Amino acid sequence: MAAKSRFVLQRLFNGLRTQSLWLQSSKLQSVLTVIFFPGPSSLSFRTHTCGELRSDHVGDKVTLCGWVQYLRQDLFVILRDFTGLTQILIPQEESASGLKSALCDLTVESVIQVTGTVRLRPSGQENKGMPTGEIEVLAENVEIFNICQKLPFEIKDFVKKSESLRMQYRYLDLRSSQMQQNLRLRSQVVMKMRDYLCNVQGFVDVETPTLFKRTPGGAKEFVVPSREPGMFYSLPQSPQQFKQLLMVAGVDRYFQIARCYRDEGSKPDRQPEFTQVDIEMSFVEQAGIMSLVEGLLQHSWPPEKGPIKVPFHTMKYEEAMRDYGVDKPDTRFNMKLIDLSEVFSASDVEFLRSALSKPGGTVQAICVPGGAVSTGRSIWWKHFKHRNHLLLSVMTVLRPLLGHLRLQSAQLLESSGVTLRDPSAFHFLWVVDFPLFLPKEDKPEELESAHHPFTAPLPEDSQLLYTEPHKVRGQHYDLVLNGSEIGGGSIRIHKAAEQHHVLKNILKEDTTLLSHLLEALDSGAPPHGGIALGLDRLISIMVGANSIRDVIAFPKSFRGHDLMSRAPDSLSEEELNAYHISVKWPTNDSLTKMNERLPQSDLWLGFNS
Amino acid sequence: MAAKSRFVLQRLFNGLRTQSLWLQSSKLQSVLTVIFFPGPSSLSFRTHTCGELRSDHVGDKVTLCGWVQYLRQDLFVILRDFTGLTQILIPQEESASGLKSALCDLTVESVIQVTGTVRLRPSGQENKGMPTGEIEVLAENVEIFNICQKLPFEIKDFVKKSESLRMQYRYLDLRSSQMQQNLRLRSQVVMKMRDYLCNVQGFVDVETPTLFKRTPGGAKEFVVPSREPGMFYSLPQSPQQFKQLLMVAGVDRYFQIARCYRDEGSKPDRQPEFTQVDIEMSFVEQAGIMSLVEGLLQHSWPPEKGPIKVPFHTMKYEEAMRDYGVDKPDTRFNMKLIDLSEVFSASDVEFLRSALSKPGGTVQAICVPGGAVSTGRSIWWKHFKHRNHLLLSVMTVLRPLLGHLRLQSAQLLESSGVTLRDPSAFHFLWVVDFPLFLPKEDKPEELESAHHPFTAPLPEDSQLLYTEPHKVRGQHYDLVLNGSEIGGGSIRIHKAAEQHHVLKNILKEDTTLLSHLLEALDSGAPPHGGIALGLDRLISIMVGANSIRDVIAFPKSFRGHDLMSRAPDSLSEEELNAYHISVKWPTNDSLTKMNERLPQSDLWLGFNS
CATH class of the missing domain: 2.40.50.140 (Nucleic acid-binding proteins)
Structure with missing residues (x-):
């Protein structure tokens, strides 16, 4: 033969x-x-x-x-x-x-x-x-x-399919040239990232466990029953503890394309399992990590998407909130928030005057070029020079609302044909100097970590940890691309006493759950820091996909279902017995409540919606 | 600054x-x-x-x-x-x-x-x-x-530590030069594997889900409760279904360094999560996959371990069982099983004569050079030419026992100073032509898959599927290194009717659990096949480690515990309520039974023990 x-x-x-x-x-x-x-x-x-x-x-x-x-x-x-x-x-x-x-x-x-x-x-x-x-x-x-026997739809790019049908027959949907390209581009980008980290920068690819212990505050962690009665593993949201322990272990430079898990059924465009480019290094400052990531993205960026320029622009958190009303500004277009308090200081419009007279009262505006957007507590104003319109808001706390209106205005303008954002442009931005703690939403007199409890304070703020913790800024940095957060990281606390103070005195956490980490910091921990990039999100923006589902081979639905294999599924009592658990069927009452919380149908929501 | x-x-x-x-x-x-x-x-x-x-x-x-x-x-x-x-x-x-x-x-x-x-x-x-x-x-x-405040042991390679202490303070244990080398070598080998698959052979790195559906017969799969009452995900033992679906999807060449899960508490040197180099390609025959793997190992083999020669030697399953009494022969030394039935055909030793007179009765021997091993049903014989000893067995079914004795003899000889196996030698071997089905251990009149139900028969045996399935040989290949199985794969069934026949008529499985795969095979499935290599085992043999734990950063103990963080751990009722499960505490009776099944202590067992 x-x-x-x-x-x-x-x-x-x-x-x-x-x-x-x-x-x-x-x-x-x-x-x-x-x-x-x-x-x-x-x-x-x-x-x-x-x-x-x-x-x-x-x-x-x-x-x-x-x-x-x-x-x-x-x-x-x-x-x-x-x-x-x-x-x-x-x-x-x-x-x-x-x-x-x-x-x-x-x-x-x-x-x-x-x-x-x-x-x-x-x-x-x-x-x-x-x-x-x-x-x-x-x-x-x-x-x-x-011989192909049956086909629920045709494999031609122009045939519009319902998304649930696409997911049910994902093996057919993946035959489309778009999905083939997305998966191949993802593979190539990841390969180049590995090449940069491993071969250029001397990082070590280390696999960390996913069957782990529940972390403090890990309310969104899936649990996995073990064969020991009452004992459960958790699927961690990130390898945070392991990457820090690897630094204590002297690994010096760690990376992993890590599978992570987060159980938050009801948020759009989230997947219960997702992938992050997880990086940690020792003997480094914030600028070193930022430089590393810039080099990484430059090295792995697909040439056909055009070159990207480094260093990326850096903006302070305060500046981002002031100018864009959000901590992940889309800097592809202007329309910044403008403080017009001075202009309106002598206004006779009643609600403006009343707002300005209150503590923290300001008049904020965005300039919508040639557009018109109608909303409740805002007024329209002919612009002095450019015949544009102004959209006004009146309280500092309303900045995020105005930031949201800014994005909505941009969408409305673009849908009416105004070119505002170049669809082929990639605007990277570092946001830095975040507050280390924020008041809890339900109990504003208590503090919670703005990101996570391992973030180190800015050196110049570290004494405030013991006096005015709410004023401390952290050595945290977010990477933003076209208005989406695609990564976040920090320099970590590397001294046990400081970590213990943050956990116990500021956050009021049970430190025994993290005793192994505290012990590790006392056994010779180097200064270290790192970052995690959301790979699914990054690739989806790179290819211009509407959803991260378009860059994942077998994504789950909005409700976390695999529509092809019909997972999750029921189990026999015998199978549950091996894990010493039984199903606690909800009563009618709690079922009603639960259904109210769950999305009403397994709808497919778009990206960023 | x-x-x-x-x-x-x-x-x-x-x-x-x-x-x-x-x-x-x-x-x-x-x-x-x-x-x-x-x-x-x-x-x-x-x-x-x-x-x-x-x-x-x-x-x-x-x-x-x-x-x-x-x-x-x-x-x-x-x-x-x-x-x-x-x-x-x-x-x-x-x-x-x-x-x-x-x-x-x-x-x-x-x-x-x-x-x-x-x-x-x-x-x-x-x-x-x-x-x-x-x-x-x-x-x-x-x-x-x-300042390092406390240290349970010294970080010097020569300090002997108990393994449980090493695991409890893994972040210190990893500072040893041996563990640093192991982790770094693993990272480099994996990088070169990716380079070969991606850049040389055009494979696409695709991530597949780990929150999946229970597979038929998947008794060793961990389960993950979802927020829907009574509905569970499973953590799959391998991406088998997904890799085949990717071939149906036209991805052509898939690979993934895949995290896999297997819940088999009581087996030594197994980890509940482990890593396999998972490969699948379309339009290929068995020899193509074997060639690919040879090229892959040659490309990624660390130069300091000496070159490896390809192609690897190939042995039929029958030959392996006949000559070595095992399907994963250690070919670094000889001492093959020898059939001496002829020599003893006229023997007057009673138990030999009686054995030879029975159906399937043979006299088998191994030649132990200059050694002496004592065991029950065996006799010692001065060798005719070489003054060696012979160890005899008397029934075909006892071949595996003799195969085991062969390895034990080798260990005994080596511990007494005889050089039998070169510790720096790497003997790769393909074992092929396995039976497709084996009689079930508990019900020998029924058949089960020797490997898994997706393996295609040898073309010349495919008609036997419908007449004498127990005689069918499969297109399965195992890769053996120094007597350890480090990989296994097969050409898969790509026709729905054949797959349906195997599942329903031969294996008596519920085909509805795999209806999505059967549907996929009917929608234009290419001929395809693949392999999975056990990465942890491969690297541990490469570096000469006693256990796969020495090439895993944070391994679990024999009982599946993380001794550092103390996982698994108990959960509050509130946390379990979110997943609609409750712990079914065992009664005293069942507790006793369970304890009998569980290992008595969290012992550390050696490799291959």
Whole structure:
């Protein structure tokens, strides 16, 4: 059997491959490619992919494998694989009638292997819109691997599908060229990130456990019963503790593309499991981590998306809140918040005057170029110079509202045809100098961590930890891309006494849950810091996807369901017995309450909605 | 502040790095390294690592960061980081008394930064056993980052620690040079594997979900309660279904360094979570996958472990069982099983004659060179030519026992000083042509999959699926290294009808649990196959570790405990309520039974024990 001997040759010559060996003769090359050369057609039944053949290949005998995209006039089979399409010419002569009927009987999406000879398409029949449009392959032999029996929808990019149908038949949806591109681009970006961290910067890729212990305040952690009665693991939201322990362990530079878990059923565009680029290093300051991340993104950024400039712009938290009303400003357009308190200091408009007279009362505005947005407590004003409109707000605490209106205005303007944000632009921004603690929403007299309890204070604020903790700023930095937070990190507390003070005296946490970390800090912990980048979000912005689901191979629905396999699922009592648990079925009352909290249907919500 | 401006420069010049720029002058280079060059000291407080300085650096002003290994005679601090040790000379003159007392007061394992000048050690004081033994650094300045307060054991490789203590203080244990090397080698091997798969062979790194649905027969899967009453996810043992669905999706070549979960508390040297190099490709035969894996291991094998030769030797399952009594033969030494039925056909030894007269009765032996092992049903025999001993067994079904005795004999011989296996040798072996089904242990009249239900039969055996399924051999291949199974894979069934027949008629499984996979096979599935390599096991053999725990940063104990953080842990009723479960506390009776099944203590068992 020819295939068998080819494989034997492949295995024998596996060691002979060299980068420098490259043959000029295209025919000899195509024969030798099968044996010697790595690449997408090595070790495979095919000699070429469906997107590869050009007029250079005319006369070559080739073998292609793929899916039947469509048949045309009993003359052509259009064959598809992940690289593109090739037109297969069905021979019409009587002697090839068996081959002809085999090909003509194919259903779309059937899987075949075709051997034939590359030829130029007849003059005038070239397809300039198709990379292989100059040629076609005259079929000489076909092997039918699988006949496609059923198809809930067509695999053409222009067929609009409901998203739940796409998810139920995800293995078909992934055949679309868009999803193929998204998954491949994600793989390549991650590979380049690893190359940068490992090979350029000397980081060590360390895997950390996901079956772990409940963390203090880890209300959103999935639990996993063990075979010991009453004992549970938790699936952690991030490898935070492990990465810090690795620094105490002297690993010096750690990274991991880490699977993380967060159980928050009702938030849109969140997945119960997600991926972060997790980084930690020792003997470093904030600027060092920022520089590392800038280098990382520059190194891994897809060239076709245009270069990105470093260093990224840096903005203080206060400045972001003042100018944009949000801690993750979309800096692709202006329309900053403007303080007009001075202008209106003598206003006779009643609600403005009353607002200004209160403590913290200001008049804030954004400038909406040529637009018109109507809302409750705002007024419209002809702009002095530019004939624009102003949108007004009246209290400092309303800044976030105004920040939100700024984004809504931008959307409205764009939907009415005004070009405000360049869709191909990528605006990176560091936001720094966050407060270390914030008042708890339900108990404002108590403090909680703005990010997490391991963040170190700014050196100049560290004494305030013991006197006025609410004034302390942290060595925390967020990375924002086009108005979305794509990463966050900090320099960590590396002294046990300081960490203990924060946990016990400021946050009133039970420190026994973190005794191993406190002990570790007392056993020779270096100064260290790190960052975590949200990979799903980053890639989705990179490719311009509407949702992170478009860059995840098998995402879950809004309610956390896998619509293809129907997970989660019920278990037998016997299976639960092994874990010493039983289901506590809710009463009618609590069921009603629960349903009120749950989303009413398994709707697909868009990105950032 | 000098550090600040250095970081600003680093960030500004981040984009200017090029591989080709390399300066000859060591001094200029060391200054510019901080700004321009990537590597282990970029972006860091240090200018060099503790293992880096040589006589070339004499006169350079350097900054080192690390842990105090020990102090000597109030004259030297030996400073350690992940690269090695450097001797710091404590200045003795009166003007430096502050610096001297700061250094002399240090406890071991404290973390410091030292700035000073490199100088040659006085003649005769060089340490040839130490890579930096030609030089020392005369301290000019010290910053003490952290004083080590407590230490349950010393961080020196020669201090023997109990393994449970090592695990409880894993962050200290990881400071040993052996663990540092293991983690770094693992990271580098994985990086090269990715390079080969992604960049050389065109594979796509795709992440698949770990919150999934219970698989049929998945008795060893952890379960994860969801917020919907009675609904549970499972943590899968491998991405088997997803990788096959990705082939149906046209991804063509998939790989993932995948976290997998298996709940089998009582088996030694297993971890509840482990990592496999998971590979699947379309349009490929068995030989293609084998060739791919050979290329992968050759590409990623650490050069210091010596080259490995491909192709690996291949052995049929039958041959392995016949010659070695096991399906994962250790081929580093001979001592094969020998059939001596002929020799003893006229024996007057009663138990041999009686054995030979029974159906399937044979006399099997292994040749133990110069050794002596005593066991029950065996006799010793002077060898005809080589004055060796023979160990005999008498039934075909006892082959595995003899295979086990073969390994035990080898261990005994080696412990008595006979060199049998080269400890630096790596013997790879493919085992192929396994039976597709085996009789169930408890119900021998029923069949179960020898590996898993998705394995395709050998083409020449495929008709037997419908007539004599117990005779069918599968397209399955195991990869064995030094007698350990480090991988297994197969060509998969790609036709829905065949898969349905195997599941329903042969294995009597409930096919509705796999309806999505059967539907997928009917929607245009290509021929495909793959493999999974056990990464933890592979790396542990590579580095010669006794246990996979020595190549995992934070392993769990025999009973699945994290001894550092004390996971698993109990949960409050409130926390369980969110998942609609309650603990079913065992009765006294069932508790006794359970304790009998559980290991009596959290013992640490050795590798392969």
